[in-house]
Amino acid sequence: MDFFRLRTLRELSRRETMAAVADALGISSSAVSQQIAQLEDETGIALVERRGRGVTLTAAGRRLVEHADRLFAIVEEARTDIAALQNIVAGDLRIAAQPSSASSFIPAAMRQLAIDHPPLDIVMTTMGPAEGLAELRVWQTDVVVADDITLDPHTLDDAVDRLFLCRDQLFVLLPVGHRLENEPVIELAQLREERWTLDVASSAYCKTIRQACRDAGFEPVINGFSDSFEVIFALVEAGCSISVMPGLALRDFRGSLIVKPLAPPAYRSIHAITRRGEGRNPKVKAVLEQLARSGSRGAGEG
Structure with missing residues (x-):
């Protein structure tokens, strides 16, 4: 069985539409259909079935994806072993990061890595933790930077490793x-009469803040939802709302706002997530070490 066709099937199991798979693999939707059809010819069994606008895998398709997961894990382990033997920090590496980390300490890490390891080419993309993990599992990214509010560590499986980078107030x-x-x-209870604007780039973060308000005895009245820090800052500056934001998101803000710590203090922990065992790869190891150094210097902890 062709490896690219297996990869196409794996992508389809996670993305559910031919168009989404085509975007991920950089091919046309018709090419995705052809790859799946050829794989069905190779295996002699139906692997997918259409349901409405989407596509679902048959029992045979799901079983084949399970085998493909193991095959690709073995291939990645082999690559890591070879890279470790070569002991060269070079090649392409992709980072998926949530916006507050992407706009704070990651640029400093990338700049230092470019100085220390010129042959290493890093590409960073901002995305939510759930999307980043999906990309990690299908080898579309190599390092995911996420916090423990927007991504529950207990939902991570044995196929990934997690490295603590910093704590953010x-x-x-x-x-x-x-x-x-x-x-x-300021205690949350003091804000019960306020109107709030919340960051909805992550639904988990929004839910966490709302639940904290409920635990303090009130339901927050929300008059603004946005996935843009700039919009949230503008609403607060204009006197429309108040908000609660992580320190890293405030690091480079140059406007006029009053910023106060919560009482009791509240924090989130930021981690780098990689596929299991890839920390042995010299380029991944170098990136993780620099992220930890830059994160500890740039953390928004008061």
Whole structure:
């Protein structure tokens, strides 16, 4: 069986549409269909079936994907072993990161890696942790940078390794002139009468903040949802809302806001996630080490 066709089937099992697979693999939708049809010819059994606009795998297709997962894991282990023997930090490496990390300490890490290892070519893409993990599992990215609010560590399987990078404190954002601007710290209960704007780049983060408000005895009144830091800052600056944001997201903000720590202090932990065992690969090891150094220097902890 052809490896590229197996990879196409694996992608289809996760993305569910031919168009999404085509985007991931850089081929046309018709080429995806051809690859699947050829794989069905090779195996002599139906591997997919159409349901509405999407495609689902048959029992045989799901079983073949399980075998393909093991095959690709073995191939990746072989690549890692060869790279470790060569002990060369070079080649392409892809990082998937949530926006607050991508705009804070990761650029510094990339700049230092370019100085230390010129043959290493790094490409960073901002995306949510769930999307990043999906990309990691199908070898579309090599390192995922995510926090433990937007991605529950308990949902990670044995196929990945996790490295702690830094701890990031959460802060309350208030407009200038707010009644609480002279308070040294702010409890959530003090914000029960406020209107809120929340970051919805991750539904998990939004749910976490709302649940924290409920635990403090109130349901937050929300008048703004956005996946853009700039929009959230603008709404708070204009006096429309207040918000709670991680320190890394505030690192380069140059506007006029009142920033106060929560009481008790609240934090999130940021990790780098890789496929199991790939930390032995010299280029992955170099990137992880530099991310940890840059993360510890750039963390938004008060």
